[in-house]
Amino acid sequence: MKIISLDPAQCRPEPDAGMGALRTERGNLPLESVDVAARISGLIAGVEVTQGFRNPFDVALEATYVFPLPDRAAVTAFTMEADGRVIEGVLKERGQARADYDRALSEGRRAALAEEDRPDVFTITVGNILPGERVTVRLTLSQPLPYEDGAATFRFPLVVAPRYIPGAPLDGAPAGGGVAPDTGAVPDASRITPPVLLPGFPHPVRLSLRADVDPAGLELREMASSLHVVEREGTTVELRPGERLDRDFILRLSFEASTALLLDGEGTFQLTVVPPALEEARVPRDxxxxxDRSGSMTGWKMVAARRAAARIVDTLTSGDRFAVLTFDSVVEQAFDGLRPASDRNRYRAVEHLSRVDARGGTELLAPLHQAISLLTAVPSVEERPEAAAAGSARDRVVVLVTDGQVGNEDQILEQAGGALSAMRVHVVGIDRAVNAGFLGRLAGLGAGRCELVESEDRLDAAMEQIHRRIGAPLVTDLSLKGLDLEPDTVTHLGSIFPGVPLTVSGRYRNGFTGQSTARGAGPVTGGIIDRDTSHASDQGAARHEEAITIRGLAGGSPWEQTVPGTVVSNPALRAIWARAHLRDLEDRYAMGEHDLESRIVETSTTYGVLCRFTAYVAVDTRQVTDGAPEHRVIQPVEPPSGWELPAMPAAPSGMMFTTMAAAAPMPGGFAAEVSGFDDSGSGRPVRAAGPAPRLRPAGMPKLGFGKAVPPQAPVRHQLDLVLPQLVAELERLKTVATDRLAYLADLGSRLAALASYLGGHDELSALAGELEAAERPGADADALWARAVEVLTRLTGGSPETGERRPFWKRG
Structure with missing residues (x-):
């Protein structure tokens, strides 16, 4: 064999490239650039996100990019631009949109698809990009800015962090092309787990972000960016060149908000109520x-989380009782049960917290069930208002400190959401790429607050706010009166907390047919808000006699405030309401109301706002290739900033890049894999051999931990009230290998109790009666076992083969 010597000058190694990682002048990844242009006006931001793709290969390409957007943003438009042509996207039911996309590719036409997989995780797929060709896609969105303690926050996420994926792998084709297999707990795990680049990967995606700020008539005192270096010119802020897509962009704007009622003239309202000057009620709390001590909390996050938890313990008073649970794959307690918040017990709790370090996986269901169990034995203020005056009722509070990096959000909502909605849930999210969408959903269920901490520098300021929020709210039991409201359209009212204005939106009948003609009122085009039309204080807004009265209880006494309406020409109000309303409907779907699917699709398409049940599809009319693309690439993402990742072994020869290493345990207990593109030209990810381990919480849910449909929601079927218990019974039944007859007899008694709890259920009662035969001589254990599996599978909505409900994005 002849060895040819090479000139070192012609073969310079790439820095940080690793073994087997090569670079050509054309590159090897399709995403070239991400451009974010925001126009902030008052408490609303209009944003246009532009993503540029280029095909560096010699064959037609399909490129997929999994990326985040703000969880409350309403995506209202999607376009694809290629070869000088601009194709407008059409919003359709998700299955139909994907069918249109696949058909276009098979016919050799360009197409692009925009889908939502979580409130803050989206996927863009662009197919039949010709060799050397550039394709641009644009998303238009509107988002509300949260406002607390005199400052509004514009938070724009830039990377989807790795998430812990529990559950046993499912058979069959994956739902997506990510690195994690789909599981029973996360049936779309392969859609939300893009491959991750090695730290320091050269030639990152070119990022630009610009925010133009209009205070909308208010005095803008300060603008500050906490995680990025920015360049400022007047009221325009721009990222310094060279920044990477590895953490959230956060811009805080200091100004004074005011109470206002905005009416869009077409039946949508938005009410903002500044907290009244009231003394906080002092109610004993449990x-x-x-x-969260899981592996993804390693480093500064664990230090900040321990400090935050200790500060929360210090806020407790002698009239409170408390428990401290730390969790990863197991749950540990500082002490048993709820204990009085004495100096001694608080010291014991802080001492326990000081010894906590990061390890294991984020099994969140088990500690939530345990918290619910500790708190359900005590009557709440809402359940016994007459006892509050006597001091016997207690406010039930759950405080969760975590980064929220889990994939089984829907499972958690289904099995714990109903019980949490009867308590107050506060969440402290700690990360530079926090799962804000899920944490906000949890806090919203429990009428609590979600505080996000992106750095240790921000911790002290955030803890001052958290201290005030964990106390009793200023006003509870809120209701609206004044407009002829459309039923089931008002977003969650919650409670009014110190320093946090309440924002509520909804639909009302007899909407105004005319628009304001006052001077300065201009149109809103493309979802980007014109400066003169977005706030009640603008000259383009006109007063109207319509008003809303908000009522509630402040310290047990009636409280109300009447807010006059202002008509504004701002379509963003309708889009933002529709997005919030869709999120409420999707949460109810996740908690068991599966008959809402058609309503969700109708709402999404009627108001032109993307959701998980719909998708935007843009299809070119021209044929550019002979058929479907020959190569497929999933764009890898940056490792999140601030994450301490394990050491990475060199990549196997032939891979174009590597992700997290299979040989090392991943943060947060994520399924560790080596991924890249194989050499066959298929572009499919390469996975490490072997299934991911099955990880489940210790103990299964018991009666009372299941979801309860929120009071305003119609109950789809009485069986929904015990569906989590039936799913748990079915899972346990499938693992029984010995002494089946005794187990089946016990199962029959439990099913009879569930049927009784429902006030009678024919199928459950019948199955319980059949299982009584397990106690008789000569009973056929195999036949009874098969019968129980068949009935429970049918009742839980799964198929007899897998027992799993097929998710809506995988239905035929």
Missing amino acids: VVLLL
Whole structure:
């Protein structure tokens, strides 16, 4: 064999490239650039996100990019631009949109698809990009800015962090092309787990972000960016060149908000109520503090989480009782049960917290069930208002400190959401790429607050706010009166907390047919808000006699405030309401109301706002290739900033890049894999051999931990009330290998109890009666076992083969 010597000058190694990682002048990844242009006006931001793709290969390409957007943003438009042509996207039911996309590719036409997989995780797929060709896609969105303690926050996420994926792998084709297999707990795991680049990967995606700020008539005192270096010119802020897509962009704007009622003239309202000057009610509390100690919390996040948890313990008073649980794959307690918040017990809790370090996986269901169990034995203020005056009722509070990086959000909502909605849930999210969408959903269920901490520098300021929020709210039991409201359209009212204006939106009948003609009122085009039309204080807004009265209880006494309406020409109000309303409907779907699917699709398409049940599809009319693309690439993402990742072994020869290493345990207990593109030209990810381990919480849910449909929601079927218990029974039944007859007899008694709890259920009662035969001589254990599996599978909505409900994005 002849060895040819090479000139070192012609073969310079790439820095940080690793073994087997090569670079050509054309590159090897399709995403070239991400451009974010925001126009902030008052408490609303209009944003246009532009993503540029280029095909560096010699064959037609399909490129997929999994990326985040703000969880409350309403995506209202999608376009694809290629070869000088601009194709407008059409919003359709998700299955139909994907069918249109696949058909276009098979016919050799360009197409692009925009899908939502979580409130803050989206996927863009662009197919039949010709060799050397550039394709640009644009998303238009509107988002509300949260406002607390005199400052509004514009938070724009830039990377989807790795998420812990529990559950046993499912058979069959994956739902997506990510690195994690789909599981029973996360049936779309392969859609939300893009491959991750090695730290320091050269030639990152070119990022630009610009925010133009209009205070909308208010005095803008300060603008500050906490995680990026920015360049400022007047009221325009721009990222310094060279920044990477590895953490959230956060811009805080200091100004004074005011109480206002905005009417869009077409039946949508938005009410903002500044907290009244009231003394906080002092109600004894039962507080369960949950601290996430999983591997993804390694480093500064664990230090900040321990400090935050200790500060929360210090806020407790002698009239409170509390428990402290730390969790990863197991749950540990500082002490048993709820204990009085004495100096001694608080010291014991802080001492326990000081010894906590990061390890294991983020099994969140088990500690939530345990917290619910500790708190359900005590009557709440809402359940016994007459006892509050006597001091016997207690406020039930759950405080969760975590980064929220889990994939089984829907499972958690289904099995714990109903019980949490009867308590107050506060969440402290700690990360530079936090799962804000899920944490906000949890806090919203429990009428609590979600505080996000992106750095240790921000911790002290955030803890001052958290201290005030964990106390009793200023006003509870809120209701609206004044407009002829459309039923089931008002977003969650919650409670009014110190320093946090309440924002509520909804639909009302007899909407105004005319638009304001006052001077300065201009149109809103493309979802980007014109400066003169977005706030009640603008000259383009006109007063109207319509008003809303908000009522509630402040310290047990009636409280109300009447807010006059202002008509504004701002379509963003309708889009933002529709997005919030869709999120409420999707949460109810996740908690068991599966008959809402058609309503969700109708709402999404009627108001032109993307959701998980719909998708935007843009299809070119021209044929550019002979058929479907020959190569497929999933764009890898940056490792999140601030994450301490394990050491990475060199990549196997032939891979174009590597992700997290299979030989090392991943943060947060994520399924560790080596991924890249194989050499066959298929572009499919390469996975490490072997299934991911099955990880489940210790103990299964018991009666009372299941979801309860929120009071305003119609119950789809009485069986929904015990569906989580039936799913748990079915899972346990499938693992029984010995002494089946005794187990089946016990199962029959439990099913009879569930049927009784429902007030009678024919199928459950019948199955319980059949299982009584397990106690008789000569009973056929195999036949009874098969019968129980068949009935429970049918009742839980799964198929007899897998027992799993097929998710809506995988239905035929």
